[in-house]
Amino acid sequence: MLYVVSDNIIYSDVTMEFFETGKELIDLVRRNPTEENQNENETLRNIRKDIGDLAENQNANAIIEQSNPFFSLRRLTFIMTNACNFRCSYCYEDFYENGKLNSPKNQIININSCIKYVEKISNIYNKIESICFFGGEPLLELNNIQSICKELKERGYNIHFSIITNGSIYNDKVYSLLKNYQFSITVSLDGPEEYHNLTRISRNGVGTYKNVVNNIKNMLTDGLPVSIQGTLTMEHIDKGFGIIDFSKFLKKEFNISNAHIVPVQYDGNSQIQWNNSAIEKLIKSYLDYDIYNIKKIEEGRYEDILFSSAFFDVLIAIINKRRNYLICPSGTELAVSTEGVLYPCFMLVNKDCIRPLGDLNTPNKIIKNNILNYIQETMKANTRFCRSCYAKNICHGCVGANVNENKSINIPSRLLCTLTKERVKNVIIYINDLQKDKRRWKNFVDNFNLCFSSKRNNYEC
Numbered sequence: 001m002l003y004v005v006s007d008n009i010i011y012s013d014v015t016m017e018f019f020e021t022g023k024e025l026i027d028l029v030r031r032n033p034t035e036e037n038q039n040e041n042e043t044l045r046n047i048r049k050d051i052g053d054l055a056e057n058q059n060a061n062a063i064i065e066q067s068n069p070f071f072s073l074r075r076l077t078f079i080m081t082n083a084c085n086f087r088c089s090y091c092y093e094d095f096y097e098n099g100k101l102n103s104p105k106n107q108i109i110n111i112n113s114c115i116k117y118v119e120k121i122s123n124i125y126n127k128i129e130s131i132c133f134f135g136g137e138p139l140l141e142l143n144n145i146q147s148i149c150k151e152l153k154e155r156g157y158n159i160h161f162s163i164i165t166n167g168s169i170y171n172d173k174v175y176s177l178l179k180n181y182q183f184s185i186t187v188s189l190d191g192p193e194e195y196h197n198l199t200r201i202s203r204n205g206v207g208t209y210k211n212v213v214n215n216i217k218n219m220l221t222d223g224l225p226v227s228i229q230g231t232l233t234m235e236h237i238d239k240g241f242g243i244i245d246f247s248k249f250l251k252k253e254f255n256i257s258n259a260h261i262v263p264v265q266y267d268g269n270s271q272i273q274w275n276n277s278a279i280e281k282l283i284k285s286y287l288d289y290d291i292y293n294i295k296k297i298e299e300g301r302y303e304d305i306l307f308s309s310a311f312f313d314v315l316i317a318i319i320n321k322r323r324n325y326l327i328c329p330s331g332t333e334l335a336v337s338t339e340g341v342l343y344p345c346f347m348l349v350n351k352d353c354i355r356p357l358g359d360l361n362t363p364n365k366i367i368k369n370n371i372l373n374y375i376q377e378t379m380k381a382n383t384r385f386c387r388s389c390y391a392k393n394i395c396h397g398c399v400g401a402n403v404n405e406n407k408s409i410n411i412p413s414r415l416l417c418t419l420t421k422e423r424v425k426n427v428i429i430y431i432n433d434l435q436k437d438k439r440r441w442k443n444f445v446d447n448f449n450l451c452f453s454s455k456r457n458n459y460e461c
């Protein structure tokens with residue numbers, strides 16, 4: 001199918017090519033003639049035939065089956081505990097309901113179950129690439145994490161470990177765990193103190209910035225690999241602190257350039273719902289950021305690139321024509337709740353609209369079947385909204401965001417969807433310009449490949 005990207009650019013979702021054209025074709029594609037308008041329909045068909053847009057789109061379901069989804073599991077996350085020493089205002093744990101604080105559940109995972117899960121999942125997949133410890137705050141369960149890592153190493157598993165932490169707990173014992181088992185560490189930080197302390201507060205209601213920053217710096221001094229997960233809120237955007245400012249702040253403060261910065265998600269808490277004017281500013285901030293990075297790639301100034309996986313995903317899809325068939329990686333990664341129940345991602349744990357994939361007593365055959373069914377359900381080709389979207393092959397969405405916002409797997413989050421469509425359009429327009437000069441384009445692709453291969457170890461969704 002052909003789509004109008006801008007006043008002079010057409011995009012084919014079959015070939016994933018885009019090209020400049022005149023007003024006549026733009027108007028024709030916009031009119032999208034029906035069978036009744038024979039002449040127009042015929043003209044458009046001939047044009048589509050000439051550019052390869054009439055070829056059959058590959059059957060996405062068949063592709064998933066052929067791709068052997070059980071070859072390797074990207075990430076298995078254990079929710080170590082529901083407890084947390086923070087009370088972040090936007091947290092999707094059940095700490096808040098209608099803006100009021102709930103009493104936390106303080107449930108912890110059973111470590112024998114974790115070991116059994118690794119055995120079980122290793123019988124379903126050829127390989128588990130990575131195990132992630134998450135929470136609540138996972139480092140409240142430091143001893144349990146230690147026991148799990150020790151046991152798995154003794155049993156000969158060769159699995160990478162990672163942790164997502166609020167950065168509040170760092171001492172010799174934590175250092176030994178992270179160093180000995182070669183953890184990748186993601187710490188949540190919401191920018192400079194004035195922003196971070198607005199949302200990321202301790203259980204006692206005090207801002208946590210100084211403690212977290214101190215710990216990040218100590219981790220880095222100790223030679224640990226730290227990346228940052230940042231959340232952009234309306235406060236950032238309203239004060240003109242966009243994603244470039246956020247990324248540059250992290251670079252200056254910690255020399256970290258591989259941050260994952262995402263807009264806060266609406267989950268029924270009206271305080272964090274984005275208004276239209278803030279969405280507009282947020283989009284502008286991301287568009288500027290994408291063009292900033294494209295220019296740095298073109299100039300070969302890799303040290304100035306402000307890395308983000310979502311941005312690279314868009315570029316990889318456009319440059320290598322790699323199609324993203326699924327809404328997101330959920331289902332190609334898994335998570336286990338504190339109660340020992342298996343879900344397609346940590347963001348989907350205990351969500352009412354998500355069918356669990358099973359538990360330790362569920363036969364492997366049924367778990368496999370449940371995973372395949374989930375993957376089918378989250379294929380864009382099978383979802384009403386994404387199927388007809390021009391950005392569907394390129395978009396990297398988030399089922400967790402869909403569920404938070406719409407209580408549904410496949411009704412896209414309005415915020416992420418709007419943002420993605422605008423980002424894809426913006427990048428296509430810029431790349432189209434680059435491609436007009438063959439030498440400039442080749443230089444860009446070479447630089448991109450070089451740059452991406454050096455950054456890919458930091459690749460997270």
Ligand code: SF4
Pocket residue numbers: 380385386389390391392393395396397412413416417418420421
């Ligand atoms: S931009 Fe929105 S509608 Fe399009 S594929 Fe992504 S989530 Fe679906």
Ligand code: SF4
Pocket residue numbers: 328329330331333345346347397398399400401461
């Ligand atoms: S994009 Fe969201 S739902 Fe999908 S795997 Fe990542 S965190 Fe989970």
